Amino acid sequence: MRLLDDPQAAAFIDAVAWHGYGGSPDAQTRVHDAHPSLGAHFTEITSFADPRTLRTAPIIDDLHWHMDNVAIGSTANWAQSVTYWNLALTRPEALAAARMWPGSCAASSPSTGPPGGCARGRLLEPGPPGPARPGARVACRVRRR
Structure with a gap:
């Protein structure tokens, strides 16, 4: 203050x-x-x-x-x-969360590799830098065990 x-x-x-x-x-x-x-x-x-x-x-x-x-x-x-x-975590605990709670998911990154624990969840892929434009859509894909 x-x-x-x-x-x-x-x-x-x-x-x-x-x-x-x-x-x-x-x-x-x-x-x-x-x-x-x-x-x-x-x-x-x-x-x-x-x-x-x-x-x-x-x-x-x-x-x-x-x-x-x-x-x-x-x-x-x-x-x-x-x-x-963040909507999808890349840290190790995120992979644990994705395994425990289907629907939560971890995003892949060069440092963590692919999201090994994603089950019936959405993977949010990173887009170009900068603010989202009007009408932008989130690209999602589903991975199943």
């Missing part, structure tokens, strides 16, 4: 980007109440990112948390947008 309260810095700030790795969505309202002209964007969150919890909690718990804290929680607290920074 000190940065937002500083008039010299505030002249260069149009919005606040929020990440979902700590705290609660109501922090966005506290910032909005103090600086109502600033935009708010929930810009970074993912699912299945913690290999320690992949086998300890059912996926429905993860979905409930995301609805409460991201989809509903952040937008109810002034977020103008929500961005999941």
Whole structure:
């Protein structure tokens, strides 16, 4: 808040980007109440990112948390947008998630190779860099075990 309260810095700030790795969505309202002209964007969150919890909690718990804290929680607290920074993970825990929960999937990359655990899921292939154009479609393909 000190940065937002500083008039010299505030002249260069149009919005606040929020990440979902700590705290609660109501922090966005506290910032909005103090600086109502600033935009708010929930810009970074993912699912299945913690290999320690992949086998300890059912996926429905993860979905409930995301609805409460991201989809509903952040937008109810002034977020103008929500961005999941990945739809398909390339890290090793993503392959574990894809094996455990059919429908979730890991994308291939030069460092990880093909998505070995994708079962009845969608593989999102990377496209050209830059923003998506109006009318753009996601290219998907299905892999079966």
